[in-house]
Amino acid sequence: MDTNIADRVLDDTVAYDAAMRARPGGGWRQGDDVWLFAYGSLIWSPEATVMERRVAEAPGWRRRFCLNDAKGRGSLVAPALMLALEPGPTCPGLALRVPGEVVADDLPKVWRREMSCGGYRPAWLTLAMDGAEQVALAFVADPGHPDFVPELALAEEAGRIARAVGPGGSNADYLYETVRSLAEAGIPDPGLERLEAAVRRLG
Numbered sequence: 001m002d003t004n005i006a007d008r009v010l011d012d013t014v015a016y017d018a019a020m021r022a023r024p025g026g027g028w029r030q031g032d033d034v035w036l037f038a039y040g041s042l043i044w045s046p047e048a049t050v051m052e053r054r055v056a057e058a059p060g061w062r063r064r065f066c067l068n069d070a071k072g073r074g075s076l077v078a079p080a081l082m083l084a085l086e087p088g089p090t091c092p093g094l095a096l097r098v099p100g101e102v103v104a105d106d107l108p109k110v111w112r113r114e115m116s117c118g119g120y121r122p123a124w125l126t127l128a129m130d131g132a133e134q135v136a137l138a139f140v141a142d143p144g145h146p147d148f149v150p151e152l153a154l155a156e157e158a159g160r161i162a163r164a165v166g167p168g169g170s171n172a173d174y175l176y177e178t179v180r181s182l183a184e185a186g187i188p189d190p191g192l193e194r195l196e197a198a199v200r201r202l203g
Helices: 013-021 100-115 154-163 171-184 190-201
Strands: 034-038 052-069 080-098 120-129 132-141
Touching: 013 100, 034 100, 034 120, 052 132, 080 100, 080 120, 080 132, 080 154, 080 171, 100 120, 100 132, 154 171, 154 190, 171 190
Parallel strands: 034 132
Antiparallel strands: 034 080, 052 080, 052 120, 120 132
């Protein structure tokens, strides 16, 4: 079962510690490896030391551009759209194993990056991987957050992504890199591929 840790979790030590204690099976213990579920930028920029990468699926979730971003790859005038997980049929991605000896140092870096915008919430998901199940930490959309975006028509979604640029780069490059990284891992995503084609047509 997927375990949502909190409706709103801020980027602080108390919340991080609570999340690690909430890991199914008795919580995280010093020296334990931690698996992360990467479905977007964590695939190509994981922030943490990764010992192992495996193709995996998150049943009951889907990947969508559903969060506004006015600070990283967008602006107040032209906010970007960022990927997050929301309920859906299933989401293919990569399971990343962070070795236990670096979890205490590396995982908080991932946490800070993903949680700083406030639109994500952490969840321990049960992934399907190599014919078995594996619990992994993921960052999913908070539908109650003001930055959550209902589903958009393809043309509107592409237009927003094509226009948005911020201190972290362009929204289009974020999309292109995600599609490229998924393809390199052998993970097709026809929806993202259609979106990429629509954004490229806009120049």
